[in-house]
Amino acid sequence: MQKSLGKLYLIFGLFCLILTLFFGVMAAHSYIIPGFWKDLLGFQQLRPIHASSALFWILVSANGLVIHFQTKSRNKWIDNFALALLAIAYVSMIIAYVKQDFGGREYWEAGWPFSSLVLAAFVLLFINGLRFFIGTKPRKVYHWMWLSGSSFLVLCMAENFLWLIPGIHADTVKDLTLQWKANGAFVGAWNQLIYGVSFQLMEKIGGKDAVVESKTAYGMFFLGLFNLIFNWGHHVYLVPTYAYVKFIGYTVSMTEWIFFIRIFTDWKKSLPAELFKLRKQEGTYWFLVASETWIMLNMGLAILMSIPAINLYTHGTHITVAHSMGATIGINSMILLGGIWFMAFGNKPMSKWNRFWFWLSQSSLLVLWLSLLMAGIIKSIWNSEGQKHAFAFMMQQSGIAFKLFAWSGSLLMLALGAIGIQLLLKLIKTEPKLN
Amino acid sequence: MKATHIHLIWGTLLISWIVYLGVLLAEPVKSESLLNQTEQQGKQLWQKHNCQSCHQLFGLGGYLGPDLTSIQNKIPNLDAFQILVNTGNQTMPAYNLTPQEADALYQFLLAQNRPGPITPLNHKADLNGWISKK
Ligand code: HEM
Numbered sequence: 348m349q350k351s352l353g354k355l356y357l358i359f360g361l362f363c364l365i366l367t368l369f370f371g372v373m374a375a376h377s378y379i380i381p382g383f384w385k386d387l388l389g390f391q392q393l394r395p396i397h398a399s400s401a402l403f404w405i406l407v408s409a410n411g412l413v414i415h416f417q418t419k420s421r422n423k424w425i426d427n428f429a430l431a432l433l434a435i436a437y438v439s440m441i442i443a444y445v446k447q448d449f450g451g452r453e454y455w456e457a458g459w460p461f462s463s464l465v466l467a468a469f470v471l472l473f474i475n476g477l478r479f480f481i482g483t484k485p486r487k488v489y490h491w492m493w494l495s496g497s498s499f500l501v502l503c504m505a506e507n508f509l510w511l512i513p514g515i516h517a518d519t520v521k522d523l524t525l526q527w528k529a530n531g532a533f534v535g536a537w538n539q540l541i542y543g544v545s546f547q548l549m550e551k552i553g554g555k556d557a558v559v560e561s562k563t564a565y566g567m568f569f570l571g572l573f574n575l576i577f578n579w580g581h582h583v584y585l586v587p588t589y590a591y592v593k594f595i596g597y598t599v600s601m602t603e604w605i606f607f608i609r610i611f612t613d614w615k616k617s618l619p620a621e622l623f624k625l626r627k628q629e630g631t632y633w634f635l636v637a638s639e640t641w642i643m644l645n646m647g648l649a650i651l652m653s654i655p656a657i658n659l660y661t662h663g664t665h666i667t668v669a670h671s672m673g674a675t676i677g678i679n680s681m682i683l684l685g686g687i688w689f690m691a692f693g694n695k696p697m698s699k700w701n702r703f704w705f706w707l708s709q710s711s712l713l714v715l716w717l718s719l720l721m722a723g724i725i726k727s728i729w730n731s732e733g734q735k736h737a738f739a740f741m742m743q744q745s746g747i748a749f750k751l752f753a754w755s756g757s758l759l760m761l762a763l764g765a766i767g768i769q770l771l772l773k774l775i776k777t778e779p780k781l782n
Numbered sequence: 783m784k785a786t787h788i789h790l791i792w793g794t795l796l797i798s799w800i801v802y803l804g805v806l807l808a809e810p811v812k813s814e815s816l817l818n819q820t821e822q823q824g825k826q827l828w829q830k831h832n833c834q835s836c837h838q839l840f841g842l843g844g845y846l847g848p849d850l851t852s853i854q855n856k857i858p859n860l861d862a863f864q865i866l867v868n869t870g871n872q873t874m875p876a877y878n879l880t881p882q883e884a885d886a887l888y889q890f891l892l893a894q895n896r897p898g899p900i901t902p903l904n905h906k907a908d909l910n911g912w913i914s915k916k
Contacts, residue, residue: 730901
């Protein structure tokens with residue numbers, strides 16, 4: 348029997364998810380217990396451990412699912428070597444954070460030699476993805492998404508190293524602009540991989556073949572790629588950067604209304620009563636419906652934040668964290684969990700307990716998201732009043748929001764942890780079917 | 783959709799990415815945004831100690847501590863800055879910076895203010911969604 352090449356990636360990815368959850372909850376406690384773990388693992392260590400683990404969970408698992416579904420033309424050794432590089436990079440980054448050996452940039456704080464291992468792994472994954480792409484005909488929209496995702500992961504990761512050029516490091520504005528160009532487009536690149544997985548899953552669990560083949564699907568794919576390349580300008584509205592970057596960012600971000608309306612109508616269509624009954628038991632279906640719901644909420648928020656007049660108030664507040672965590676948990680993680688669920692359990696009915704963990708994850712995520720918005724609104728008001736009270740006073744005023752954040756985060760850790768551990772054990776014990 | 787059309791659009795988008803990056807790289811340096819030697823050393827210290835995990839510059843970074851783009855409004859001189867970074871506070875760890883390092887880091891932070899931060903105080907929201915200087 349042919350074995351799944353993606354399985355080891357997903358075991359590693361799930362392991363990162365569990366660490367992400369644990370260290371996220373620890374980091375959140377720094378907000379409610381000042382000086383929490385300060386001498387053991389302070390916030391300056393917890394935040395990068397948490398955020399890098401989250402990135403590894405998403406990147407490794409997205410690639411793992413793509414590899415699992417690409418059953419031909421891939422070279423096993425290249426995939427295994429890329430996985431080894433990613434594992435070495437992750438472990439050494441965590442050790443560097445614990446030892447407070449920093450020197451890198453946001454999300455890759457451990458210095459460039461560590462992140463260069465990740466870049467090398469992306470190059471290998473791109474080579475293997477290209478082999479698959481060339482050997483596959485007819486090609487579907489998700490094959491194009493995977494190719495785009497793996498190419499832009501390489502390009503954006505490489506762009507992330509530009510600050511090493513002395514002329515760029517010395518130029519505050521250019522450096523910040525390029526950093527947020529790379530970071531913004533990087534998220535777009537992994538989204539291409541993940542949305543490709545979601546299309547593949549929709550086709551596999553049935554009902555959406557026509558959607559996958561349609562011109563509209565290609566239209567949305569190109570619009571997504573266009574946004575990846577041009578919409579990152581909304582990260583730097585408040586940086587004194589080149590005016591055209593902001594203008595392009597604003598204009599292109601507004602094309603996201605098209606996605607928003609489309610996704611809303613699709614979402615309503617995905618819930619007719621018979622389908623609801625038919626699919627009631629399947630984990631994958633539920634994770635996909637959850638992701639579509641979160642796409643709607645987060646895209647609504649993202650579009651509003653991309654309007655400079657609103658961004659002026661929300662930038663630099665926890666509203667940004669609500670957006671980034673809402674998207675990485677609600678959208679990316681839900682699709683990834685749906686995909687891994689499909690590999691591990693196929694169409695088997697969801698048990699009562701699993702339905703409980705699923706709904707607990709959704710409700711606690713909603714509270715976490717709202718609590719971040721609440722903390723963000725308090726800071727926005729403080730900013731708009733010219734920061735007339737001390738920073739510490741404003742943080743104290745946000746106390747209830749941070750408490751809700753830490754408590755709902757703990758429940759989320761429990762719920763996603765229970766689902767993640769089950770998937771991890773199942774993958775370790777059994778060989779997933781290649782179908 | 784026809785394969786040639788897909789190749790054409792995909793290729794055009796990839797080229798656009800390259801062109802956009804090229805345009806940004808070719809931008810001439812604005813004098814107020816250029817860091818001198820000491821400020822660059824300060825920037826390296828900022829990265830080495832991962833100050834960005836708790837602080838922001840231009841609103842970018844972590845959120846546990848305040849934004850440091852306009853540091854002189856919060857910490858008016860080097861002496862006060864040196865005491866703060868070397869003793870820490872309830873949330874912030876103490877760093878063992880030499881006077882020279884503390885100076886470089888402070889200079890780097892002061893330099894952030896040169897191009898001028900954009901805040902709700904010095905900018906206003908327009909009806910078309912854009913922002914303009916007050
Ligand atoms: C699958 C689970 C999770 C993912 C993918 C995730 C992802 C992220 C990401 C991407 C960031 C960086 C945000 C930014 O820079 O804007 C972040 C920050 C953070 N996350 Fe999570 N997160 C997860 C779970 C949690 C949980 C359960 C908690 C607990 C409450 C938590 C607490 C935090 C904290 C405290 C920060 C730092 C925010 C700051 O700088 O003030 N995360 N997370």
